[in-house]
Amino acid sequence: MSWSRVILLVFVGINLGDGFKQPARDRQRGALIGTLRTLQHNVSGTVWAVDEDKLYIEDFTYDGRGPDAFFWIGNDSQPSPRGTLIRYPLDTPDGKPAVLSRMDRENILLHLPPGLKVTDMKWLSVWCRRFTVDFGHVYFPENLDPPRKRTLPEFQRLGHGIRSGNITILDAKTFYIPNLHYDGLGPGAYFWVGKGTKPDPKGHKIPNEMGSLDVLRAYEGEDIELQLPENLTVYDIDYLGVWCVQFKDNFGHVQIPRPDELWVPPSLGQTRVKLDELFEAYGEEIEETDRNAYLPLPTPARPGSAAPESPQQPPPHVAHEEEEDEEAEAEPEAEPEAEPEPEAEPTDHAGSQTDSDSGSDPQGGSNNGVVGGSNYKGGAPSLLALPSYFLSLLMPLLLLSAGTAAGVGPLL
Template sequence: MVASNWCPETSIKPDYSTRSFLPQTVARLTICYLLVLIMFQILILLLLALLNFHSTYGQHHASHYYGKYLGSLSPNSVHSVKGKVYAVNETAIFIEDFSYDGAGPDAYFWAGSSPSPDINGFIIPDSLGRYAVLKGYSNQNVLLNLPKGRTLQSIRWISIWCRSFTADFGHIKIPANFDPPKPINLGPIKGLAHGVSASAVIIMDAKTLFIKNLYYDGAAPDAFFLVGTGNKPHPRGQKVPDETNSLEKLHGYSGADIWLRLPRGLTVMDIDWFGLYCITYREDFGNVRVPKNLNVPPDYVFLESKVEPFMSCLTIFPGLMQISWEVRDQEIFFQLEGKVEPNQYLAFGLSGSSERPEMIGADVAVTFYDTLTSSVQVVDYTLKHKSQCAPQSYSGACPDDLTLGGRQDLIMISGNYLNGYLKSIYKRNIITGDPNADQDILPDEYATIVAAIGPVNSRRQAAYHNIKYTRANDLPIRIAFNKIPLNRNCSSLNTDNVISSSIRSPIKSRAWKQEKIRDTNILRAQIGPAGGDRGYTAITGLQSWGIAWWVNGKLIPEIVVQRGKNYTFIVEGGNDPSNQAQYHPLYITDNREGGGGQDPSMLDTPGHRVFAGVSFNRGVPDPNPGAGRYCEWKHRSGIDRANEVDSVEEYKETLRLDCKPGSPAIFTWTPDDKTPDVVYYQCYTHRNLGWKILVSSSFKLTYSLNLIAILISLLLLL
């Protein structure tokens, strides 16, 4: 029955006669066998693909890449030691699903350079930086950093070692000539337009790029950091937030060093290129290639999010803030984490009242990301009054060292801030010996806690907690720090989502006064910036590409010409078609936007007639008459100052003219009676670089026509 389900039905009724039954049966069985064989082969291929995907995915995808695999601690090891060990970089290791029963009296993470584990090793501090006897672990992730001065290249093994019994509970070996994950320099960005360049693009880890000495004039209408796959940049790439986590169009850079983080679900293993790209005009401003099979460190923030060094955790403000802790001997370790903006703080500590949340008299830790130093800070505070700190009177909400007789008793272990997620790990003594500013922690007794979220002021001190705080009439949150709860009352706050800047409503900028050129028949056209929010787009109502024609030193002037007169155009917009970003032949057309070279079949047709700058050879357009050397008005400071000045004249003072070697293109145009009253000087290769030419008749011609009209009228009256 099963086999018959695999076999195709046939419209031929079986003949059970002796003569035909056997051949028909053999044929049907042969078909069934072939189908089963084919499906079996497909199944094998699918399994192989799945195994290959799992291997690749497990090694490289953002959610599984832990570094370079070193080996596994055998599950048959003493004291149930097991786990997979990865090299994060030359000084750090990650152990996935680490287990150890904790029964060894003097066991440590241990490493050495001898051929195999022995007493001649050294202690690797635990995830909290402690040189403490190991407790029990049960399928927990562990992130370890070697002591200062030690590297993976200098050791030959990592062990779980008991010093009392000189016993190895399990170990892995470090291969000879081991090459640990490390940052990779992709080389410089050689810019193609808008002054883009960078001396180096460095992959710091699987999600982090460091751009060194970046230049970009900021003038393009929608330029972004972009990554993608394929042989070259294209508009289907994915936007990368800038150094402020914004996905708005890029601002200018002048020799800046910046850090970028790839968006959610993406690592450097998933991309083939990184660059600056203008999406509207499909222009690559400069890029670098990303090679395959990278040996780079994993995302350190991701690794830390996979490590839970504390068994105890409590949510303070759901979705916003939580606290984890562990008491070890006479010290207590805290992990305070939450969602805040830069220069906003998280505060947690002991209430000024044992019965209810009370800010006055509270002893708290305040942690925040300091944008001035680009570092996470944790500060010991005492709250004597509901007011700003007044150190001269030792009053208000003050750091302990600004109170009479107080001192800082919190020790920072680690901290990071990324995409709106702040995490600080710090410790303090249970009894600090600072009665002027600190409360003692009694781990076996319940303590009422206070917490808040608010801004820091210009002095980097906590200001009023105007975002969130525990209120006196709230149900008190009480913790006995030595009592481990049955379950961690927390969920992960850390996400890879980007804090997008608030989307600004489009505001129509007040345009600069339109410049005009008249009474001259020599017109020199060069490339320059489009003038920011008050320039090209505001003047014309057309979306700028970031550059525009400057004619006789004026930004997209209206040019007034007369029919029957000769006008000489001297064009310096580029003559190298291989560099499209600097190839802007000028031509005169009745098309408002230009860019005729993007669809040559439409040239010299109604709506896109050509009057000068392009010649035709058997119907094939040739833009060479309007293609000369490249001259560009560039920003003196390297950054577009258009939005900082009041007039186009002031704007020009921020620019300088830079010309490449070569000769300009020169052509002459004579408007005639067939020339429309309005035409446009535009770029052949790109839309929206130029503007209007107003065509009028000469005074003599106008006077003659008017005189003829008068005479005709008089004759009709007679």
């Protein structure tokens, strides 16, 4: 045997061996992209395209020691700072992208930011923004064919006002039925699936949009989603319809393509996240104030190069004390509580007791007090110290007394 034939057989054998390792398509995972190449921090896992804007990583592992690591995607020839951040998890308490934590052989689902398609991307990386380092990556194949939603015709209109918009297979277990109408008068009507060209007694009922197996109610132009139960998928059925068990009557149905004609996304829970929730998580791609959260951080200065000047930051404990001082200055000082007035002790000094309305607090006439705003020391207050309204009352009496005492009669 010539060397050329040996080389050809080895080459064919390698290709066949690779082909048997992983199928290009998997109904439970999606389209195979490849395995993450481990560069740092034990990054590993197998990446699949769930549909045009979602990725599934099987058995993802990462030690969580990167200071600023995220899933990072782009269409340059290799991972670079010009990529785009993919949030994981999608929801965070503060609304900001979360730095990747430690994971050990976990299965995760990634939602690409609105507007990005896996067919336009060239790589996925676990990327550290702070140090612009690639911890591990996978390149996308050029002929990537991700699963896609499949649009079907509307329900056939056979009875009880059944009609709808075009029905969509969202994933292998989920149907979306827009603008559904049904009069609700069927005595034993259910959503029905099975094998064959149309509904018959050999099929079986499936839960309604609320997960209930109750007899169907009336629908008046509603949009609903139906989930196939347990391990049943669209690859196992030939139709979806509304069937009356009591009268064995088909109110309307739609035919499902054959399994070899279907290539729909696997059911991994991705349909539970609606588009408005995705836009909310990514800030409608993205709020201007938070746009820098999705851009790469500046490259840190290399040893020996001049680092850009930055204001000196106080140590954490000093900064905390300064914050407390600022808070204390910002708060208005509380006025000291007035001490209760001591009870006046009984005394024999005349004039030491003052009117309670004067606001004074003399004790036995020996302490300073205030009457009508004037100061005095013990004894009876002078006439000049009395308030004017007291003087107006006393003056006529004083003049009357003075005239009588002088023998000239009242002066008034």
